[in-house]
Structure formats: C-alpha cells, structure tokens
Amino acid sequence: NAGVTQTPKFQVLKTGQSMTLQCAQDMNHEYMSWYRQDPGMGLRLIHYSVGAGITDQGEVPNGYNVSRSTTEDFPLRLLSAAPSQTSVYFCASSYWGSDYGYTFGSGTRLTVV
Amino acid sequence: DQQVKQNSPSLSVQEGRISILNCDYTNSMFDYFLWYKKYPAEGPTFLISISSIKDKNEDGRFTVFLNKSAKHLSLHIVPSQPGDSAVYFCAASARTYNTDKLIFGTGTRLQVFP
Numbered sequence: 001n002a003g004v005t006q007t008p009k010f011q012v013l014k015t016g017q018s019m020t021l022q023c024a025q026d027m028n029h030e031y032m033s034w035y036r037q038d039p040g041m042g043l044r045l046i047h048y049s050v051g052a053g054i055t056d057q058g059e060v061p062n063g064y065n066v067s068r069s070t071t072e073d074f075p076l077r078l079l080s081a082a083p084s085q086t087s088v089y090f091c092a093s094s095y096w097g098s099d100y101g102y103t104f105g106s107g108t109r110l111t112v113v
Numbered sequence: 114d115q116q117v118k119q120n121s122p123s124l125s126v127q128e129g130r131i132s133i134l135n136c137d138y139t140n141s142m143f144d145y146f147l148w149y150k151k152y153p154a155e156g157p158t159f160l161i162s163i164s165s166i167k168d169k170n171e172d173g174r175f176t177v178f179l180n181k182s183a184k185h186l187s188l189h190i191v192p193s194q195p196g197d198s199a200v201y202f203c204a205a206s207a208r209t210y211n212t213d214k215l216i217f218g219t220g221t222r223l224q225v226f227p
Binding site: 004035058090092100101102105106 | 117147149156158159208
C-alpha cells in the first residue's frame with residue numbers, strides 16, 4: 001500500500017516555465033487536496049477535489065490549475081512559474097468524514113529562479 | 114484573515130514534563146478539529162482529532178481539549194519525550210456545512226530536551 005505518492009521530490013524552474021506536480025493515491029479516497037508550506041505561513045490550501053470531475057479553489061489558488069479525471073490522480077499545474085511559488089507542496093487525501101484526517105504525501109520542494 | 118491561529122511559534126519542554134500547545138480559531142462554522150505532527154522533509158501525519166460535540170479526547174500520551182465558547186483548543190502531551198520534537202499543526206473543518214476542507218494554523222515547533 002503506497003499511500004499518497006508525489007513526484008518529483010525536488011524541482012528547479014525558471015521564471016515563466018510551466019510544470020505539473022503529480023499526486024497519486026491508491027486508497028480509493030474521494031477527497032484530495034493540495035497545500036503549500038511556507039515559513040511562518042503554515043499549510044495553505046491551494047485547490048481541493050471531492051471526487052472525480054469535481055474541483056474547487058482553496059485559500060491561495062492563483063497561478064495554479066488542477067483537474068481530477070480519475071479517483072487516483074490529482075495533478076497540480078503551475079501555468080507560468082514565479083519566484084513567489086517557491087515552496088514545499090503537499091498533496092493529501094482522505095475518505096469523506098474520516099476521523100483520521102488526511103494522509104499526506106512526502107512533498108515536492110519547488111524552487112523558482 | 115487567518116481563521117486558525119497558533120500564536121506560539123516555538124515551545125521548549127524538558128523530557129518527562131507536560132507540553133501544552135495552543136490553537137485559536139475564528140470561524141464559528143468549524144466543527145471538527147485535528148492535530149498533525151510534522152518532521153523535517155516528511156509530510157504531516159495525523160495525531161488526534163476532536164468533534165465539536167466533545168470537549169476532550171485522549172489517545173495515550175496525547176489529549177486534546179476543546180473550548181467552543183472561547184474558540185480555543187489545546188494539545189497536551191504527557192509525559193513529553195525527545196521523539197515528540199517536531200512541528201505541530203492544528204487544523205479545522207466545517208463538516209456540518211458539507212465540506213471536509215481543512216484549514217491549518219501556522220504551526221508550533223516543539224523541542225523536548227533531556
């Protein structure tokens with residue numbers, strides 16, 4: 001049971017480049033979300049999905065795009081990378097109403113230069 | 114506007130003593146609260162949760178207290194151990210309003226020294 005798998009673990013981008021952060025879970029969880037962690041800011045919600053074909057914005061959605069074509073995958077797209085998007089990104093998933101909260105991936109450390 | 118606040122960025126406690134981590138929230142729609150623990154270079158891991166119908170939940174050395182009138186929750190760790198040294202995040206959601214969206218605080222770094 002792999003849980004939540006994020007790829008890549010590290011990435012360096014130039015300003016203006018685009019890329020996709022991958023997230024896959026094998027627990028058949030309906031709920032998936034993306035967070036970014038910045039010093040002093042905690043974990044901030046970017047986008048989330050309550051099931052295949054359904055996505056919605058979180059607290060800091062600007063500059064990011066998501067889609068959920070399958071239950072397992074929830075990729076995060078950076079449309080035109082900016083230095084302000086330098087951060088650690090976490091993907092998470094859960095059953096709806098789980099008492100155990102989310103299962104998180106190990107993160108992707110992104111640097112935009 | 115920060116809906117979930119952890120006002121202490123860091124806490125240092127001696128091994129064997131009690132660690133108390135605090136969290137305040139502003140959104141009265143929140144009805145489910147969780148604590149997560151995070152080690153460097155790892156994702157957060159679930160620690161303990163509490164529903165708004167309760168005011169206390171225990172799991173081994175960890176106890177979470179909820180004071181709804183004050184919009185305040187706290188995590189007690191007794192006794193504290195060096196392996197508890199990590200960043201602790203509190204989080205809240207509004208399940209009654211049909212969302213499992215979790216809003217996190219900024220985190221408190223706990224250091225347990227011998």
